[in-house]
Amino acid sequence: MTDQTPPASTDVLSAPTAGRVSEEAVWEVLRGVIDPELGSDIVELGMAKGVRIEPDGTVHVTIALTTSGCPLRAEIQRNVRTRVGALAGVTHVKLDWTELDQAGKAAAMERARRNIAERAEQTAVPSSTKVVMVASGKGGVGKSSVTVNLGAALADMGFTVGIMDADIWGYSVPRMVGLDGRMHAEEQPPEPDGAAAGDKRARIIPNEIPVGDGRLKVVSMGFLVEDEGSALMWRGLVLNRAVQHFLEDVDWEGVDYLLIDMPPGTGDVQMGLAKLLPRAEMLIVTTPSLTAQKVAIRVVDMGRKNFLHIAGVVENMSAYVDDTGREHRLFGTGGGDRLAEDAGVPLLARIPIEAAVADGGDHGRPVALADGPAADAFRALARRIVEDVIQPTDMSGCSSRMLDAVQAALDEADSGPVATRAPS
Ligand SMILES: Nc1ncnc2c1ncn2[C@@H]1O[C@H](COP(=O)(O)OP(=O)(O)O)[C@@H](O)[C@H]1O
Numbered sequence: 085m086t087d088q089t090p091p092a093s094t095d096v097l098s099a100p101t102a103g104r105v106s107e108e109a110v111w112e113v114l115r116g117v118i119d120p121e122l123g124s125d126i127v128e129l130g131m132a133k134g135v136r137i138e139p140d141g142t143v144h145v146t147i148a149l150t151t152s153g154c155p156l157r158a159e160i161q162r163n164v165r166t167r168v169g170a171l172a173g174v175t176h177v178k179l180d181w182t183e184l185d186q187a188g189k190a191a192a193m194e195r196a197r198r199n200i201a202e203r204a205e206q207t208a209v210p211s212s213t214k215v216v217m218v219a220s221g222k223g224g225v226g227k228s229s230v231t232v233n234l235g236a237a238l239a240d241m242g243f244t245v246g247i248m249d250a251d252i253w254g255y256s257v258p259r260m261v262g263l264d265g266r267m268h269a270e271e272q273p274p275e276p277d278g279a280a281a282g283d284k285r286a287r288i289i290p291n292e293i294p295v296g297d298g299r300l301k302v303v304s305m306g307f308l309v310e311d312e313g314s315a316l317m318w319r320g321l322v323l324n325r326a327v328q329h330f331l332e333d334v335d336w337e338g339v340d341y342l343l344i345d346m347p348p349g350t351g352d353v354q355m356g357l358a359k360l361l362p363r364a365e366m367l368i369v370t371t372p373s374l375t376a377q378k379v380a381i382r383v384v385d386m387g388r389k390n391f392l393h394i395a396g397v398v399e400n401m402s403a404y405v406d407d408t409g410r411e412h413r414l415f416g417t418g419g420g421d422r423l424a425e426d427a428g429v430p431l432l433a434r435i436p437i438e439a440a441v442a443d444g445g446d447h448g449r450p451v452a453l454a455d456g457p458a459a460d461a462f463r464a465l466a467r468r469i470v471e472d473v474i475q476p477t478d479m480s481g482c483s484s485r486m487l488d489a490v491q492a493a494l495d496e497a498d499s500g501p502v503a504t505r506a507p508s
């Protein structure tokens with residue numbers, strides 16, 4: 085088999101003509117498949133070896149792994165299947181597996197090494213952390229409620245969940261999880277190569293609470309300012325930087341899922357975050373009302389233009405379920421289905437409207453940890469995410485060996501010039 089070079093990126097976001105998928109389109113979505121261990125996409129790492137398209141729409145993708153038998157194979161496989169399978173005109177996705185040769189491995193390691201060095205300057209989010217942006221077209225649809233309850237349900241399952249409150253003006257996460265007080269910073273031990281310069285790095289430690297078998301780690305503007313009024317005085321540029329700090333300077337080590345409560349719409353903060361976190365998944369929250377979907381689809385478009393993966397739609401404030409189990413559609417019906425269909429993604433959950441959701445939010449006790457129809461819906465959403473949609477990274481069995489090799493390569497490179505962080 086001969087290796088193929090991916091063609092230069094073209095405007096693949098426009099629909100392919102005549103229902104036939106192009107090789108370029110396949111290569112482009114393969115760039116969204118990240119090897120969580122090496123922290124790069126499989127095209128860049130040279131692991132995507134070939135793409136062949138049959139006239140009936142069957143797409144063959146050849147993937148070379150660093151080592152066979154690593155559990156990440158399943159994750160890469162799932163990722164390739166869902167992403168390529170979602171392209172218009174694709175009927176089947178078939179994967180062929182091979183192993184990287186010695187030169188290929190060396191090149192992949194070199195790329196991973198460079199990524200680790202670059203990422204150290206960019207975000208402090210480990211590549212094994214699943215980043216989930218919770219977004220919506222407009223405010224008041226329940227984005228923060230979904231973020232907090234999904235976070236609580238995931239933590240209850242035993243995961244360590246980070247919640248980053250990026251809705252700087254309208255922050256509400258601290259109240260909803262019942263946390264207050266300042267965040268503190270801790271000096272990190274200096275990097276071996278930076279010791280002479282004495283550039284000790286301070287890391288912000290998120291406020292933390294145990295939930296069930298897991299933990300919630302929360303970062304919010306609410307832990308930094310005196311009151312909501314003073315947050316309003318911060319100007320746009322400063323706010324953008326604040327959100328960037330939450331990614332660069334917060335200690336997110338050990339976090340399985342990082343949920344980001346996004347500001348509504350498609351402003352500067354949202355664009356900035358999308359650029360900083362190209363491997364994030366997006367959940368779009370909407371209401372059942374059909375009129376809300378036009379603004380919501382713009383958020384989907386923004387995500388896609390930045391190569392984010394849209395994981396699905398959550399319809400909130402769906403039918404109220406009374407004591408007899410009867411449904412009452414207070415806010416219309418069909419909005420979630422319509423948006424999911426327009427975006428070509430699954431509708432992952434319908435969260436009923438229920439006083440306990442608002443009540444739990446006001447009193448810092450997420451309803452997902454109690455009982456009732458909304459609690460059930462949030463827990464079902466969490467299970468679906470873990471089992472199916474955004475599975476946690478399992479690096480057991482292969483990570484140590486590979487990361488040791490990367491570390492060794494880094495140590496070797498320490499003799500040469502190393503990029504250092506500019507103080508901010
Ligand atoms: N499913 C629900 N049932 C009842 N009230 C809800 C539900 N979802 C959200 N709310 C309430 O609606 C208001 C707006 O929700 P919020 O999560 O703050 O929205 P957003 O973050 O999108 O602005 C809050 O008062 C919240 O408690």
Ligand SMILES: [Mg+2]
Nearest residue numbers: 227228251256
């Ligand atoms: Mg909110």
